[in-house]
Amino acid sequence: MKPLYQHGLLNSFYLWFDNFLLKKGDAYRNYTTDFYYYSDERVQNKVVFGSPYKQWVYDKGISAATINPTISGDGTAITAGTSGLSYDYDNGRLLFDSDFVTGTNISGTYTVKNFNVYIANQTEETLITAGKYKNNSRYGRTLNYVAPYDQATPAAFLSLGTTTNAPFALGGEDNTITDITAVIFAENMYQLDGALSIFADAAREVFGDIPFSGAPLDEYGGVKADYPDGYNYGNVASTNDGEKYMINETRVSKVSDSADKQLPVDLFVGFVDFEVYKYRFPRS
Amino acid sequence: MPVISAKDAKKLKQQAAKEPAFRKGVKRTIEKEFSTIRDNFMQAFDSHPVTMEIEGGPSASNSSRTLGGIGNLYTYIGFQSGSRPIKTLRKVLEKYSIRYNDLKGRLRITIEVPTKEDVFTVTPMPWAMGRSWARGIEKGISGLGQYLVKSGSIPQSRSGRAIEVKGKIRSGKFSNVSYMSALLNDYYKAIKKLENKTF
DSSP states (O other), rough: OOOOOOHHHHHHHHHHHHHHHHHHHOOOOEEEEEHHHHOOOSSEEEEEOOOOOOOOBBBTTTTOOOOSSSSEEEEEEETTTGGGGGGETTTTEEEETTSSSSOEEEEEEEESSSEEEEEESSHHHHHHHHOOEEOOOOTSSSOOOOSSOOOSEEEEEEEEEEEEEEEEEETTTEEEEEEEEEEEEEEEHHHHHHHHHHHHHHTTTTEEOOOOGGGSSOTSSSSSOOOOOOHHHHHHHHHHHHSSSEEEEEEEEEEHHHHHHHOHHHHHHEEEEEEEEEEOOTTT | OOOHHHHHHHHHHHHHHHHHHHHHHHHHHHHHHHHHHHHHHHHHHSSSSSHHHHHHHGHHHOOOOOOSSOOOOOHHOOTTTOOOOOHHHHHHOOOOOEEEEEEEEEEEEEEEEEOOHHHHHHHHTTTTEEEEEHHHHHOOOGGGGEEEOOOOOTTTSSSSSSSOSSSOOOOOOOOOOOOOHHHHHHHHHHHEEEEEEOO
């Protein structure tokens, strides 16, 4: 099946959401930590060193972030490409060629998002009650690598809700109204209030229609070769600004105290409900 | 046969509009007609399957079919046992005000009734105050798979008869239905028609 309207919307919205949170809230933090060797059967012919944090910042538009991590092995700097070094931003780890010595002491500096962002294929209640998340390593815990592929909190889970086409203009133009929900898991009330505050102010924001091919990361979690100078959401959005989506309305809410007692996850939970408009010709 | 010029007719109309007896008559007519519109609206609200189901409390059947016949909206939404969400909503819906203003020799009538926003504000989800259950009926409410209907009352449940659980108990889907937005649209349309009457 070819990519259709909802595919494009979700991809564009995900990229906008991620950038908006990082930019408006400075929702990231620089870390300098050790890296830990582990084997990953999904990655053949590579040596993997994981950091304690996943979903590193890869957007060059976030000026204070360390987009190209500074890595050293046994005290010597290792630059990207040396020994095949590449960054897996999604899983927060380094990939080396298969002959790299696994006992090397690796450390480095990189930037981690305050909130990981995921596209959810589960209902809200499943997200909230399953309690299956890994925490990005936090205080009072011995640092180790964070397991790859699993979802880690604090995080925002995005999902599409209902979509309706309302007649807009003569000639078959409709206003396609789509509800998108973000379920936010924060580790404290300050963090949750911050995220909700940012998105409460997102009404009337517009974002560009970025095609699937504009997705920033490749199958190894590194920035795609399509972006030889690095990925910058601002640049990608401005080259795709012909078609726009508009956020007509946002509503934010928190799970209230009485319900909190029933939450099986030790997290603070909130919701952001977006109503997105797009003027289009669905029948053409 | 005496003939009144258009200019004189306009003057007469302007004078008539200022007469207390005329104004009294107009008010009586407007209030009577509005009362009928409002009664129809409240009747449509009261007899809506969603209203009836929630009003039925924790033991009602899912007559709105929003839950595929499983459980009911009162427990699904998670209202506190004993709470009367429909009563609160009804109180707001009953509110109105009618204003009469002179406009170039005519009486202009403005009828104010609750907006959709007013309605959504007074219908918070019991577990997330910023979300409206009335809006959720139209847009979708999550949670069916996470609650279990018991035959007896369960003290730790907010609604008395259903509990939210950690695991997935029964898969299901909430079916959206039109509710307050549709009812209010009809209400507003009828009011607009009344406001546009010339006196």
